[in-house]
Amino acid sequence: MRPPRPLRRPPLADTAAVSHGHGTGTGLSDNKLLMWVFLGSECLLFGGLISTYLIYRSRFGDGPAPGDIFDIPFTSVSSFVLLMSSLTMVLALSALQRGDIRNNRIWLLTTALLGSLFIGGQVYEFTTFVREGLGYSTSPFSSAFFTLTGFHGVHVSLGILMLMSLLISSLRGTLTTERSETVEIVGLYWHFVDVVWIFIFTVIYLVPSPTS
Amino acid sequence: MSDVTELETPGGSIGVYTRPKANTGWRDWITTVDHKKIGILYGATAMFFFAIGGLEALLIRLQLATPDGTVLGADTYNRVFTMHGVTMVFLVIMPLAAAFANYLLPLQIGARDVAFPRMNALSFWIFLAGGLFLNMAWIVGDAPDGGWFAYAPNTGMIFSPGKGMDYYAIGLQITGIASLISAMNLIVTVLNMRAPGMTLFKMPVFTWMILVVQFLLLFAVPVITVALFLLLFDRNFGANFFNPEMGADPLLWQHLFWIFGHPEVYILILPSFGIISEVIPTFSRKPLFGYPFMVFSGIAIGFMGWGVWAHHMFVSGIGPISVAAFSVSTMFIAVPTGVKILNWLATMWGGRIRFNTPMLFASGVVSMFTIGGLSGVTHSLAPADTQQTDTYYIVAHFHYVIFGGALLGIFAGFYFWWPKVFGHLLDEKWGKWNFWLMIVGFNMTFGPMHILGLQGMSRRIDSYSPGFGFEFWNMFASIGAFIIAVGVVVFMVNVVISARRARTAPPVGLDPWDARSPEWFSPNPTPAHNFDEDIQINSLDEFWHRKYGEDEDGRVVRVATAEEVCQDGSATDTHLPSPSYWPVVLAAGLPFVGFGLMYTLWFCVPGGALVLMAIYGWIFEPVDDPDGPHGHGGHGDEPTEDPPSEERADDASAETTEEAPVG
Numbered sequence: 042m043r044p045p046r047p048l049r050r051p052p053l054a055d056t057a058a059v060s061h062g063h064g065t066g067t068g069l070s071d072n073k074l075l076m077w078v079f080l081g082s083e084c085l086l087f088g089g090l091i092s093t094y095l096i097y098r099s100r101f102g103d104g105p106a107p108g109d110i111f112d113i114p115f116t117s118v119s120s121f122v123l124l125m126s127s128l129t130m131v132l133a134l135s136a137l138q139r140g141d142i143r144n145n146r147i148w149l150l151t152t153a154l155l156g157s158l159f160i161g162g163q164v165y166e167f168t169t170f171v172r173e174g175l176g177y178s179t180s181p182f183s184s185a186f187f188t189l190t191g192f193h194g195v196h197v198s199l200g201i202l203m204l205m206s207l208l209i210s211s212l213r214g215t216l217t218t219e220r221s222e223t224v225e226i227v228g229l230y231w232h233f234v235d236v237v238w239i240f241i242f243t244v245i246y247l248v249p250s251p252t253s
Numbered sequence: 254m255s256d257v258t259e260l261e262t263p264g265g266s267i268g269v270y271t272r273p274k275a276n277t278g279w280r281d282w283i284t285t286v287d288h289k290k291i292g293i294l295y296g297a298t299a300m301f302f303f304a305i306g307g308l309e310a311l312l313i314r315l316q317l318a319t320p321d322g323t324v325l326g327a328d329t330y331n332r333v334f335t336m337h338g339v340t341m342v343f344l345v346i347m348p349l350a351a352a353f354a355n356y357l358l359p360l361q362i363g364a365r366d367v368a369f370p371r372m373n374a375l376s377f378w379i380f381l382a383g384g385l386f387l388n389m390a391w392i393v394g395d396a397p398d399g400g401w402f403a404y405a406p407n408t409g410m411i412f413s414p415g416k417g418m419d420y421y422a423i424g425l426q427i428t429g430i431a432s433l434i435s436a437m438n439l440i441v442t443v444l445n446m447r448a449p450g451m452t453l454f455k456m457p458v459f460t461w462m463i464l465v466v467q468f469l470l471l472f473a474v475p476v477i478t479v480a481l482f483l484l485l486f487d488r489n490f491g492a493n494f495f496n497p498e499m500g501a502d503p504l505l506w507q508h509l510f511w512i513f514g515h516p517e518v519y520i521l522i523l524p525s526f527g528i529i530s531e532v533i534p535t536f537s538r539k540p541l542f543g544y545p546f547m548v549f550s551g552i553a554i555g556f557m558g559w560g561v562w563a564h565h566m567f568v569s570g571i572g573p574i575s576v577a578a579f580s581v582s583t584m585f586i587a588v589p590t591g592v593k594i595l596n597w598l599a600t601m602w603g604g605r606i607r608f609n610t611p612m613l614f615a616s617g618v619v620s621m622f623t624i625g626g627l628s629g630v631t632h633s634l635a636p637a638d639t640q641q642t643d644t645y646y647i648v649a650h651f652h653y654v655i656f657g658g659a660l661l662g663i664f665a666g667f668y669f670w671w672p673k674v675f676g677h678l679l680d681e682k683w684g685k686w687n688f689w690l691m692i693v694g695f696n697m698t699f700g701p702m703h704i705l706g707l708q709g710m711s712r713r714i715d716s717y718s719p720g721f722g723f724e725f726w727n728m729f730a731s732i733g734a735f736i737i738a739v740g741v742v743v744f745m746v747n748v749v750i751s752a753r754r755a756r757t758a759p760p761v762g763l764d765p766w767d768a769r770s771p772e773w774f775s776p777n778p779t780p781a782h783n784f785d786e787d788i789q790i791n792s793l794d795e796f797w798h799r800k801y802g803e804d805e806d807g808r809v810v811r812v813a814t815a816e817e818v819c820q821d822g823s824a825t826d827t828h829l830p831s832p833s834y835w836p837v838v839l840a841a842g843l844p845f846v847g848f849g850l851m852y853t854l855w856f857c858v859p860g861g862a863l864v865l866m867a868i869y870g871w872i873f874e875p876v877d878d879p880d881g882p883h884g885h886g887g888h889g890d891e892p893t894e895d896p897p898s899e900e901r902a903d904d905a906s907a908e909t910t911e912e913a914p915v916g
Contacts, residue, residue, distance in 0.1 A: 065446070066444050067444050074444060074445060086475035088476075089475065090514075093494065097501070132308040177492060181494065181499060184487075188482070188492065
């Protein structure tokens with residue numbers, strides 16, 4: 042009745058096959074698919090926060106209005122920095138895929154530094170706003186603004202943590218070409234966070250904001 | 254490679270824990286990553302919370318049995334009905350569905366475990382932590398009192414100054430993490446790990462419905478995560494999301510909550526639909542009528558469930574256009590649900606039906622859910638809903654769908670799969686008592702609530718004065734509630750009696766119900782490794798098709814016995830994922846973080862330390878025991894790297910064992 046069957050996912054000859062998800066239903070490895078699924082969920086998280094901001098952007102009460110307080114040139118520069126970090130992330134991955142460990146480390150570090158620069162810019166922006174009278178409790182607008190950008194900042198910070206962990210792993214000699222999928226998956230997360238920032242930057246800063 | 258393995262055995266490098274080895278005793282239950290044991294843990298925990306939620310329900314009915322009830326004060330009454338709703342939704346029905354999903358989904362797709370076994374354990378422990386955290390509010394004496402939907406601004410600091418709503422917000426946040434992790438895990442499992450030949454449209458309907466539910470969770474949970482964060486920030490950090498005095502929108506919470514909340518009701522009901530879609534064909538001895546329609550209507554419900562949320566808000570002043578639009582979409586969503594009901598009926602039609610207990614419960618679902626669905630359609634008519642809203646008519650409606658639909662379906666699943674899980678049947682005689690007590694008690698309790706609601710009795714009132722004509726039906730409903738309780742006790746007795754009897758009785762055999770779907774290929778109870786070898790799937794209902802064929806006249810005849818078709822579970826060389834301490838350690842940290850947010854941030858220090866320690870311990874821990882030569886890739890953000898061991902067990906030579914130490 043039952044001819045013997047091979048194991049469900051046949052023994053894989055090399056890790057490249059594992060990385061590329063051979064033998065899985067989707068052709069993606071479990072880890073990569075997990076990250077995609079997780080990012081799908083994240084879309085709704087930021088969707089909720091962005092919607093909340095859109096509802097509240099003109100509800101600034103007696104506090105500063107968004108149109109009066111935003112420093113668009115400054116934020117444009119820090120946005121540019123963040124977007125460039127996506128480029129360096131790609132360079133880090135492609136270096137590792139070529140087996141160029143040294144460049145991989147350089148680009149991983151650069152990506153983390155660019156991300157930190159962005160976070161630094163956000164901290165500077167927040168402190169400036171607070172000094173100018175836009176506290177967390179000032180108005181629905183201020184609460185929504187700080188919450189949305191704060192959540193994004195936390196995401197970038199977690200990404201930096203992952204990049205640094207990758208770097209440590211690389212320095213210990215364990216991040217090799219065979220493991221490049223790990224970098225790719227962290228990269229997926231990093232690009233996602235950047236793409237979300239494009240939306241946030243557009244919605245908060247580029248769409249003309251109400252002034253008082 | 255083994256030297257690398259030893260070098261990097263990381264529990265060692267942290268020096269607190271070594272890899273757990275036990276597979277018996279309590280230690281095994283704490284550290285297990287076996288999807289079957291986790292399923293049982295989910296089920297047992299949910300039944301514990303079911304007892305708590307049931308007691309709360311009985312208190313409510315005691316209070317309302319007579320006019321001017323004095324059993325509970327108004328304040329306590331608010332806490333009891335709030336916690337009853339929260340418990341039943343988040344700590345009973347959802348985890349019971351998770352119990353079935355965990356246990357059965359890998360078996361139905363012919364896999365040895367889920368894609369990420371440690372993450373699976375993690376989601377159970379986080380759920381337990383969240384459930385205990387929520388109920389801790391009772392011990393502190395400050396249980397939430399804002400209803401399960403917790404409408405802000407009523408739940409803001411001004412109107413709910415105690416800690417109750419913080420327990421609600423943080424507790425649900427924690428259980429939400431559990432649902433999200435579980436959803437991601439099961440989606441990857443279904444998409445990546447199906448048996449050879451099992452295309453998506455050869456998957457059993459139960460697996461399909463669970464897949465739809467996981468996608469709903471994946472997208473709905475983050476929305477309530479946002480809502481709960483905003484509420485938490487409002488209450489604790491002085492944000493202004495729900496404070497109308499500062500210009501906030503008083504409807505924001507309602508929108509966010511119901512964008513989550515309406516998909517949530519399909520999250521509650523679809524697993525039950527899946528269960529009875531397995532039970533009804535088996536006991537009607539016919540294939541499921543219109544399998545593709547069943548699947549597509551499930552998917553359609555999943556999509557349309559996102560477009561109807563504002564029907565919870567018809568009287569909140571959202572304006573005539575919104576009301577009209579949501580009214581129409583709500584009518585539409587009755588269509589796929591109706592398709593399902595007709596397909597179940599068509600499956601039964603002309604079948605040789607056996608009314609065993611699972612089938613009784615399944616028929617209970619079809620009939621009771623139809624009543625609940627019809628009263629639901631009456632809500633879609635906004636003018637009628639304006640009369641019904643916030644009355645007992647609504648209470649009647651959602652109990653008919655959640656109790657009559659979801660819970661009865663879960664009981665059908667208990668009776669149907671009990672032999673699969675425990676290796677013995679539940680007693681039929683007690684089972685029938687269980688069913689009839691529950692169905693009669695249920696209709697006595699919630700049927701009259703339609704009348705009470707139409708007579709104008711409001712929801713959420715702690716007492717009513719005599720003379721409005723509410724007395725008789727309230728007393729009647731309270732008697733019904735106690736009959737339900739007796740039914741549940743009968744179930745518990747049945748569990749104990751059947752287990753006792755099984756010690757002496759002969760084992761249940763391979764195929765007690767003449768079943769159809771692939772989980773029955775493995776013996777009962779399921780061995781630790783599930784399947785000796787892969788099953789080649791050639792058709793839907795593969796198990797049945799191996800047992801039956803056609804003779805030369807085209808009549809269905811039995812061609813093989815279950816013994817010939819089933820595996821005997823004798824394989825010994827299978828490689829299973831190793832147990833781990835880290836999931837329970839990580840989960841134990843979260844309530845401390847919660848207490849820290851509520852009382853003093855110092856609590857966050859031990860909580861955060863536990864979580865961090867667990868994450869890094871987890872990442873450095875090889876997925877498998879170092880003895881089992883094997884490694885895996887990892888990535889960051891979530892401590893999620895946990896590929897199933899079995900499929901890559903043979904290629905240790907090529908893989909490094911070190912983990913990527915990422916966040």
